[in-house]
Amino acid sequence: MEPIILKRPEHNVSRKNISSAAVKVLYRLKDEGHTAYLAGGGVRDLLLKRNPKDFDVATNATPEQIRKIFKNCRLVGRRFRLAHILFRGEIIETSTFRAPVPDDGDETVYCDNTFKTGDAGMVMRDNIFGTPQEDAMRRDFTINALFYNIADFSIIDYAGGLKDLDQKIIRVIGEPDKRFSEDPVRMIRAARFAGTLGFDIEQEALESICRNKDLLSHAAPSRMYEEVQKLFFCGHAKSIFQWLEKTGLLHPMFHDFSHWLGEDKKRHGWVIQTLEQMDRWRQAGLRVHPALLFALIFGEYHEFLIKNLEDAGQTPHDAARNAVHGHLLGMCENVRVPKQVIYQVCDIMGNQRRFERTQGRRPVRFMHSRGFLDAFLYFKFASKAHNQDQELLAFWNDLRKEHPAKPPQSKKPRKKKNTSPDA
Numbered sequence: 001m002e003p004i005i006l007k008r009p010e011h012n013v014s015r016k017n018i019s020s021a022a023v024k025v026l027y028r029l030k031d032e033g034h035t036a037y038l039a040g041g042g043v044r045d046l047l048l049k050r051n052p053k054d055f056d057v058a059t060n061a062t063p064e065q066i067r068k069i070f071k072n073c074r075l076v077g078r079r080f081r082l083a084h085i086l087f088r089g090e091i092i093e094t095s096t097f098r099a100p101v102p103d104d105g106d107e108t109v110y111c112d113n114t115f116k117t118g119d120a121g122m123v124m125r126d127n128i129f130g131t132p133q134e135d136a137m138r139r140d141f142t143i144n145a146l147f148y149n150i151a152d153f154s155i156i157d158y159a160g161g162l163k164d165l166d167q168k169i170i171r172v173i174g175e176p177d178k179r180f181s182e183d184p185v186r187m188i189r190a191a192r193f194a195g196t197l198g199f200d201i202e203q204e205a206l207e208s209i210c211r212n213k214d215l216l217s218h219a220a221p222s223r224m225y226e227e228v229q230k231l232f233f234c235g236h237a238k239s240i241f242q243w244l245e246k247t248g249l250l251h252p253m254f255h256d257f258s259h260w261l262g263e264d265k266k267r268h269g270w271v272i273q274t275l276e277q278m279d280r281w282r283q284a285g286l287r288v289h290p291a292l293l294f295a296l297i298f299g300e301y302h303e304f305l306i307k308n309l310e311d312a313g314q315t316p317h318d319a320a321r322n323a324v325h326g327h328l329l330g331m332c333e334n335v336r337v338p339k340q341v342i343y344q345v346c347d348i349m350g351n352q353r354r355f356e357r358t359q360g361r362r363p364v365r366f367m368h369s370r371g372f373l374d375a376f377l378y379f380k381f382a383s384k385a386h387n388q389d390q391e392l393l394a395f396w397n398d399l400r401k402e403h404p405a406k407p408p409q410s411k412k413p414r415k416k417k418n419t420s421p422d423a
Contacts, residue, residue: 021055029066036098037150059096097136170197192227320350
């Protein structure tokens, strides 16, 4: 298959839009006699006039050759052997062109364990090297299979990604059922790209996702946690959530929460308001702690569980702890939330009753305690979402003005940087 090659001025990608670290890696590999392309999402975003979050490089140099060329390089990964090249805090992920996945059965091992699949056909190890065309055709979606050649500043398209970019389509490379069984997380990535880019998922791929959604149970829970953060911290959480519901992916990710949400359509209101708030914070350049993310998204569900435990005789404090801890710990079978984050969510929910105590010195002590800001952000959001506790909210807003938080002491002056949303 002959690739489509776009040369300037047929495309408007300029080298100045590529990070200097990625340019250094590309030219260094080229000068050492290797083929090296900018690959994947970075090329896609440049063509869409978006700012790429990262730049990945694909080359015919092996991981060991890359390590010899770059002193600031470390090799990572077992399933995919990758080179991470570090430049002043920026990591340029560099991979060797890979060959297609062999199709010889579920327990096939090639070349001293360079390739292996496990249950349900999921790829467990894969380090078979190939050509640029083979590498492009084994990527997940056509729009992620584009290359930018630094040697002649051209765009190389082996999979029809340029056409799908124009038509705003997420299309799987190859047969969707097989590609999703190789890596079930690709289904979540399809929903994320559709929501983030405002694209549609091609019909055959959409039907395959709906059919194979339960394969997510084979995905590593720790990887699922990373993917969940990408879904809800990207600035397009609301539209991505709608794709998760449309494809049915929400259920294998969050079993109990999905069931509870489906019992009453009115319960969607809280979640949609939460995701809209997440998107506003992200668009304002603010970072949100993962614990606050989970506290807000599951907030109304946790309040429902807490009330049930209180009705059963537990104290408000014990009910909050037991409800949140039980839910998030059970969720770890699919999405492994770190213990520290679970404890922080427990604190956020357990501290809500403290906002009712407005007498004496308790309010000021609480306000200066660790974890107050996240708890207050939740309290403020819940007050507005439920249209309740407005007098309490006014009290705490006034108290914060009277007793502003003291900035942390630092020996060296630092530039001011927004790290969390200010209530």
